[in-house]
Amino acid sequence: MLVKYAIVMSIASVVIMFYLHEYHTSTFIQFRSVYAQLCSTVIHLHTVVLKWFNMGSDIDLRGKRKEMLFSKEKLKKHTDGSKGLYLAILGKVYDVGKGEKFYGPSGSYHFFTGRDGSRAFITGDFTESGLTDDVIGLTPQELHSLHEWAQFYRREYKYLGKVIGRYYDTEGQPTPYYHQVRKLINKAKRTKQEESIEKLSYPPCNSEWSQESGSHVWCSKMSGGIERDWIGVPRQLYEPGSQTHRCACVRENEIDGPFKKGNIKEYPDCNPKSTSCWVYS
Ligand code: HEM
Numbered sequence: 001m002l003v004k005y006a007i008v009m010s011i012a013s014v015v016i017m018f019y020l021h022e023y024h025t026s027t028f029i030q031f032r033s034v035y036a037q038l039c040s041t042v043i044h045l046h047t048v049v050l051k052w053f054n055m056g057s058d059i060d061l062r063g064k065r066k067e068m069l070f071s072k073e074k075l076k077k078h079t080d081g082s083k084g085l086y087l088a089i090l091g092k093v094y095d096v097g098k099g100e101k102f103y104g105p106s107g108s109y110h111f112f113t114g115r116d117g118s119r120a121f122i123t124g125d126f127t128e129s130g131l132t133d134d135v136i137g138l139t140p141q142e143l144h145s146l147h148e149w150a151q152f153y154r155r156e157y158k159y160l161g162k163v164i165g166r167y168y169d170t171e172g173q174p175t176p177y178y179h180q181v182r183k184l185i186n187k188a189k190r191t192k193q194e195e196s197i198e199k200l201s202y203p204p205c206n207s208e209w210s211q212e213s214g215s216h217v218w219c220s221k222m223s224g225g226i227e228r229d230w231i232g233v234p235r236q237l238y239e240p241g242s243q244t245h246r247c248a249c250v251r252e253n254e255i256d257g258p259f260k261k262g263n264i265k266e267y268p269d270c271n272p273k274s275t276s277c278w279v280y281s
Helices: 002-023 025-030 032-054 072-076 097-103 140-156 176-201
Strands: 068-070 084-089 092-095 158-163 206-210 214-218 233-238 245-250 276-279
Touching: 068 072, 084 097, 084 140, 092 140, 140 176
Parallel strands: 068 158
Antiparallel strands: 084 092, 092 158, 206 214, 214 276, 233 245
């Protein structure tokens, strides 16, 4: 309705200006600054009228649902079917009503409703103190998993707005805490990307263990979930600065090369060209 009003009024303004320009050219030129002024006043008036019409509405001028701001107390009221089932994650509120079997009063995840219990999505601590929105101290991997939960809610449920508090201020603007968490999540995302690139270049080995024979690692054209047209040889791949290693399949033409500079080690007592090694600890 409001959008239609805006379109009709704008078209009407353009038609009037066109008419004046075409049929009263001399008058138009003489008074063009007056017309320009008139035009901007009309546009301004349209905006005021539109905003006035739209006051108190849940829908914005583009016809989209307005973002709501929730105090903690307001959010707390949405824990049952009558007032709706809402939960927040990383400061953003979602309507989880369609997942009533999980979030309804008798659902196994009811405790997430009416609050922001972000940390518990990772720790699994569903006590009152565990259900907190404070996520500082979680590892980069944990923050990455939390970000994936947040994306899950964005995908599956209707977004409603923001909680005023740790992540957003009273105007709905991000707080310094939000930026701090965002930075950590972005860092975790980059690490994850680097890891998956490394996984493509150095796919994890196949492995098996038995009490009688011990541990055995080997490479094949499909290992560690990576399908490829080369097999490779098993090597111990150390993360920079770390004492721990994983078994990686390394292309045969790379084994004598300068790659990874000392981060790749042969398995003791294993033929360097063998595609399979026994691991002796
Ligand atoms: C940190 C621990 C855990 C958290 C935070 C968590 C959280 C959740 C949430 C929020 C849902 C609802 C998802 C939705 O809205 O669709 C869910 C569903 C489910 N969870 Fe968990 N969960 C945890 C651990 C577990 C464990 C250990 C099990 C199994 C032993 C489990 C089994 C399930 C099952 C079966 C569903 C239903 C899946 C479906 O029907 O689509 N969860 N979980």
